[in-house]
Amino acid sequence: MIRLLVILLVIVIVVLVLMMIRMRPSPPGSAKKQSPQQESPREILKRRYAAGEIDEDEYLRRMSGLSQDW
Numbered sequence: 001m002i003r004l005l006v007i008l009l010v011i012v013i014v015v016l017v018l019m020m021i022r023m024r025p026s027p028p029g030s031a032k033k034q035s036p037q038q039e040s041p042r043e044i045l046k047r048r049y050a051a052g053e054i055d056e057d058e059y060l061r062r063m064s065g066l067s068q069d070w
Contacts, residue, residue, distance in 0.1 A: 041066055 042063070049059040
């Protein structure tokens, strides 16, 4: 009976440690796989056009605005 309790206690401790490791915040400046890289405005427009969020006219208008020298 005592062995079973010790085994259960060890399992609970391992699970808690694993949960704490996964939930800890990452230090500032560290790169995570989930954080997206900075996209250029052109890449954002291409992605939005491909996803159907903007139509062709809007895509071309905004791309020409990015091409102009201000």
